[in-house]
Amino acid sequence: MNALKIKDKNRELQYRNMIAVLGKYNNNPENPAGSLTSRRMRSIMNSYRLAEAYKPGSKVAYVGEQFPTEIVFAFNLLAWNIESMSILFAQADYADEFLHLTQENSLSRDICSFLRGPFGVMLANCYPYPDIILANDQPCDCLAKLEYMASKLYRCPFFTLNTPNYINDDSLAYLLRQCNDMIYYIESSTNIRFREENFRKVVDYANEAKDYYCKTIELHRKAMLPGVSRELHEIFSMNCFGLKETVRICRTLYEEALELYNHNTDRKKRKRILWVGQVPESTHELLGYMENDHEVIFWAPLWEGNLLMLDSKNPLKSIAERAILYHWNSERMKQNISGICDTYELDAIIISNIWGCRNMLGINPMVRELANERRLKFLTINLDLVDRKNFSFAQMKNRIDAFLEIL
Amino acid sequence: MKTLVENITDLYKNRIELLKTKDNPKIGWISIYTPEEIFYAAGLIPFRITGEQGIDLTDASAFLGSNFCSYVLSCLSEGLGGIYPFMEGIVFLDSCDMRKRLYEVWVHNVKPRYSFFLELPKAINQPGREYFRLQIRKLITSIESHFDYKISDVLLQKAIDLCNESRRLLKELYDMRKSDTFFISSTATINIIKACTSGLKEEFNERLKQLLLFIKKQDNNGTKKKHRVMISGSYFDNSGIIDTIEKMGAHVVCEDISNGVKYLEGEIPQDGDPVEAIADYYYEKGSCARIIDTERRFNHMMNLIKEYGIESVIYFSLKFCDTNFMDFPYFKNKLAQNGIPVLLIEGEQNMTNIENLRTRIQTFLETRMFS
Numbered sequence: 001m002n003a004l005k006i007k008d009k010n011r012e013l014q015y016r017n018m019i020a021v022l023g024k025y026n027n028n029p030e031n032p033a034g035s036l037t038s039r040r041m042r043s044i045m046n047s048y049r050l051a052e053a054y055k056p057g058s059k060v061a062y063v064g065e066q067f068p069t070e071i072v073f074a075f076n077l078l079a080w081n082i083e084s085m086s087i088l089f090a091q092a093d094y095a096d097e098f099l100h101l102t103q104e105n106s107l108s109r110d111i112c113s114f115l116r117g118p119f120g121v122m123l124a125n126c127y128p129y130p131d132i133i134l135a136n137d138q139p140c141d142c143l144a145k146l147e148y149m150a151s152k153l154y155r156c157p158f159f160t161l162n163t164p165n166y167i168n169d170d171s172l173a174y175l176l177r178q179c180n181d182m183i184y185y186i187e188s189s190t191n192i193r194f195r196e197e198n199f200r201k202v203v204d205y206a207n208e209a210k211d212y213y214c215k216t217i218e219l220h221r222k223a224m225l226p227g228v229s230r231e232l233h234e235i236f237s238m239n240c241f242g243l244k245e246t247v248r249i250c251r252t253l254y255e256e257a258l259e260l261y262n263h264n265t266d267r268k269k270r271k272r273i274l275w276v277g278q279v280p281e282s283t284h285e286l287l288g289y290m291e292n293d294h295e296v297i298f299w300a301p302l303w304e305g306n307l308l309m310l311d312s313k314n315p316l317k318s319i320a321e322r323a324i325l326y327h328w329n330s331e332r333m334k335q336n337i338s339g340i341c342d343t344y345e346l347d348a349i350i351i352s353n354i355w356g357c358r359n360m361l362g363i364n365p366m367v368r369e370l371a372n373e374r375r376l377k378f379l380t381i382n383l384d385l386v387d388r389k390n391f392s393f394a395q396m397k398n399r400i401d402a403f404l405e406i407l
Numbered sequence: 408m409k410t411l412v413e414n415i416t417d418l419y420k421n422r423i424e425l426l427k428t429k430d431n432p433k434i435g436w437i438s439i440y441t442p443e444e445i446f447y448a449a450g451l452i453p454f455r456i457t458g459e460q461g462i463d464l465t466d467a468s469a470f471l472g473s474n475f476c477s478y479v480l481s482c483l484s485e486g487l488g489g490i491y492p493f494m495e496g497i498v499f500l501d502s503c504d505m506r507k508r509l510y511e512v513w514v515h516n517v518k519p520r521y522s523f524f525l526e527l528p529k530a531i532n533q534p535g536r537e538y539f540r541l542q543i544r545k546l547i548t549s550i551e552s553h554f555d556y557k558i559s560d561v562l563l564q565k566a567i568d569l570c571n572e573s574r575r576l577l578k579e580l581y582d583m584r585k586s587d588t589f590f591i592s593s594t595a596t597i598n599i600i601k602a603c604t605s606g607l608k609e610e611f612n613e614r615l616k617q618l619l620l621f622i623k624k625q626d627n628n629g630t631k632k633k634h635r636v637m638i639s640g641s642y643f644d645n646s647g648i649i650d651t652i653e654k655m656g657a658h659v660v661c662e663d664i665s666n667g668v669k670y671l672e673g674e675i676p677q678d679g680d681p682v683e684a685i686a687d688y689y690y691e692k693g694s695c696a697r698i699i700d701t702e703r704r705f706n707h708m709m710n711l712i713k714e715y716g717i718e719s720v721i722y723f724s725l726k727f728c729d730t731n732f733m734d735f736p737y738f739k740n741k742l743a744q745n746g747i748p749v750l751l752i753e754g755e756q757n758m759t760n761i762e763n764l765r766t767r768i769q770t771f772l773e774t775r776m777f778s
Contacts (some may be wrong), residue, residue: 004740106739106751107731108724110474115733135699137529141504143668144529144699145733152702152737160699162528162535165501170545174538181534328504330511355471358729362474362508384461 009129013053015125038253061128066138070242074199086117111358113386136161157189175320203315206241212250232301270295277352328359330366348377353386379403411618416598422605432495438502447566459559463487470640477756484515496521543686567768590630593644593659639663640723660714696730720749
């Protein structure tokens with residue numbers, strides 16, 4: 001990290017660097033989620049947005065995973081989720097080189113690989129340079145710190161939201177004020193005017209997509225619908241509610257889910273396992289192995305914050321409320337998962353701890369307690385989805401085998 | 408001087424026994440951003456939970472996982488082990504993700520009679536400042552309600568005076584360390600700070616005054632100019648590492664840590680609304696790894712380097728202390744630009760085997776001092 005600066009801001013070069021990596025991406029068409037049309041639509045949309053971000057005239061905003069992207073979309077900025085990109089590199093078996101770069105630049109190996117990965121990608125100059133970086137402390141403090149670091153690397157404007165932990169009038173007002181300040185800051189930093197009508201349209205799209213999304217969840221709750229939970233998770237991770245394309249994707253997913261549901265006579269065929277924590281890519285051997293005989297339900301799409309519709313009269317207030325709901329909190333998560341246990345008739349819970357994710361580790365005792373109260377089978381696994389040196393499938397398989405046997 | 412130093416540090420060493428003799432309710436805290444003034448004003452005794460007696464981390468690790476910050480685990484271990492049976496309650500704040508999780512596990516499993524989680528924003532700006540003032544008022548209301556005690560402005564002012572006096576006295580001691588002709592060991596200084604956080608401020612102030620008086624009477628305590636080192640980073644309290652540095656012939660003259668200069672910096676203004684003054688003081692302190700603005704922390708570090716004439720920095724981070732580790736690449740780069748070498752040391756709370764660290768420190772300092 002010589003002089004902590006990305007010197008070459010040529011997006012064509014950055015695009016070539018990125019394509020050199022992603023060209024190795026190994027997609028597996030055998031995966032059940034792969035047969036869904038909505039998945040292919042999402043894939044096309046992501047590819048398009050990815051390519052757009054590298055065009056010289058595009059305006060790119062780096063954001064985190066649970067950032068209120070509706071605000072970004074209202075400015076017609078391209079939201080670039082730096083953390084989620086890590087999993088792409090892992091799939092391309094290219095993460096090691098990026099991680100090695102971070103170690104060369106004195107970043108500890110104990111930091112979550114979802115943060116080390118993007119830092120390495122920035123150092124390798126593979127991301128499109130950002131016009132602005134918008135941070136929040138979700139899902140963790142260090143993501144906000146990484147984004148701050150990125151603003152130093154690229155010498156670009158930076159704004160961070162600070163999320164309180166509890167919902168009350170003061171915390172909502174505080175977040176609301178920050179959102180308004182952020183809007184002014186984006187305006188002054190990018191010379192793009194914030195247009196209320198744009199924002200209203202974005203909010204309408206977000207709600208329309210979320211409506212289909214929630215209806216899909218409702219169908220999924222009642223029956224095993226292959227690939228649907230995974231797709232719900234991918235849409236959650238994409239964090240693009242507010243785009244017109246996301247409405248189409250969610251509507252298509254709903255229609256596909258409805259068709260699957262109507263043809264599904266045996267409503268609950270397999271034991272249901274709730275997967276809490278970071279999720280391996282759809283082609284990951286661990287999931288493939290488990291899904292042979294069990295239905296894996298991903299928790300993140302069912303997170304209270306993700307299901308919240310925006311109040312069209314006061315969307316920023318809803319965004320503030322959602323931000324707090326997204327904050328890790330043992331009591332809230334316990335209630336949320338408890339509700340999922342009821343509605344999904346779960347048989348077991350798996351907590352997936354990524355090496356370096358202290359929040360998930362810290363939440364673990366509460367989920368374990370809930371599982372005990374509910375007499376559900378419970379397993380904690382530690383894995384690393386990006387830094388494969390921290391993970392051995394053979395060892396994990398033993399644990400999974402033993403767990404599935406007792407189910 | 409040794410006796411006078413011990414007279415102070417005994418307040419920490421014997422704090423559990425001393426606190427037991429006091430009738431006032433005791434409140435444990437962890438972060439130096441905890442507004443002690445409010446507890447003193449309420450007639451409570453606020454003391455820092457240091458985790459020093461939480462050596463066996465088995466139970467704590469079972470709750471939070473073994474790849475968790477050992478300071479957090481040690482503190483939890485103390486809680487689970489009932490080290491502070493006299494403690495009425497705890498006040499934690501959102502210093503970092505791990506301490507938030509610590510608060511939840513503590514409240515759920517240690518079950519203190521009183522607990523409060525203080526929201527302290529990690530970005531320094533006007534909305535955050537106003538929000539933190541509200542949080543301080545909520546804390547006051549909560550204490551008044553639980554302890555059935557009215558915290559008046561007069562009481563707050565008195566508590567501000569008490570804590571400011573500690574800060575002034577400690578600053579005097581630290582200012583003396585800026586001179587080449589005065590030396591007090593870093594271990595002693597850290598223990599003095601720990602004594603100040605033991606909840607016995609009045610006694611502490613009196614004893615520190617005696618030490619300062621003694622030092623002032625001496626023109627020179629026989630010290631010669633030596634290589635000047637600063638320790639920066641996480642919670643740090645390892646005399647073995649300090650001994651290694653000092654036995655190399657270098658002096659640790661400043662500790663940019665929560666057991667060091669960070670604790671005593673600044674003063675709370677004595678005019679105006681005392682609640683706002685307290686809130687603003689702690690809010691603007693912002694020089695720890697918990698804040699997002701790494702540059703702000705770096706500028707603070709550079710000011711200390713200039714003030715104390717620092718020639719080398721040892722950056723200590725507890726293993727798994729993510730926020731400190733995240734800042735390091737930036738610091739290393741910026742320090743190099745300023746011609747200041749830095750050595751990163753990763754350690755554990757309560758670690759005793761430091762042989763490999765000793766070798767690294769010795770090599771680092773040798774290249775600095777004798778090349």
